[in-house]
Amino acid sequence: MTQKRDLSEDKIIQTAIEIINENNYDSATFKRIAEKLNCKTQALYFYFKNRDDLNLAVTQKYFGELDNQIKTECLGYSGKDGLIKIAKVMREFGLKNLSLSLLALKTSEISEDKSIGEAVLRLKAIMYTFIEDFVTDDEAKLTITRGIRALVIGEVVNEGIGWFHNPLIKNTDSFEINLGKILN
Known part of the structure; x- marks a missing residue:
């Protein structure tokens, strides 16, 4: 049996992520985490007050x-090419981590924690550095960043649940066409 001294916040988070990746966004219960870590459920409450x-x-x-x-893969890009790269990285990351993406969307919707908003603002700031190369109007900048975020979220959710599987056009092609429409 794992002792409390062998547990850590990071170990619990990593275990939750493993369970989510293996199952679905709602599967990381304290009971499952405790079973996987071979500890008592009560030990987890020392680190997290509840599941939320x-x-x-x-x-x-x-x-x-x-x-x-984003910082790693978008280094060296600028302007429209940078925005396109950011959008592709976000989409690929979201699809690769689909269950975590769904959890992040759900948590962002119900959480009042400032860190979620700060994460979105950081992403927006990165996008703005690229937009400023070719757009000066603040309303247009906001519209473009919202459009890209909405496109990526829509793509991840719809592709993730299988709604975008159609032999008429590849998912990546329609994504790039729509991205081009946002940027023009």
Whole structure:
């Protein structure tokens, strides 16, 4: 049996992420986590007051990893090419981590924690650095960033549940066509 001293917040978060990736966005219960960590459920409450608190920590980690992915893969890009790259990275990250993406969306909707809003603002700020190369109007900048975020979220959710599987056009092609429409 795992002792309390062998547990950590990070170990619990990682275990929750593993369970979510193996099952679905709503599967990381304290009972399942405790079973996987071979500890008592009560030990988890020392680190997280409830499941919403744990989901918030998982969502914060998700956004941190997305930030890192964007910074790594978009280095050296600028202007429209940079925005296109950011959108592609967000889409790929979201699809690769579908269950976590769904949890992050759900948690963002119900959480009043400022860190979620800050993560979105960081993403918006990165996008603005690229937009400023070719757009000066503030309303247009906001419309473009909202459009890209909405397109990515829609793509991840709809592709993730299988709604965009159609032999008429590949998912990636329709994504790029719609992205082009937002940027023109």
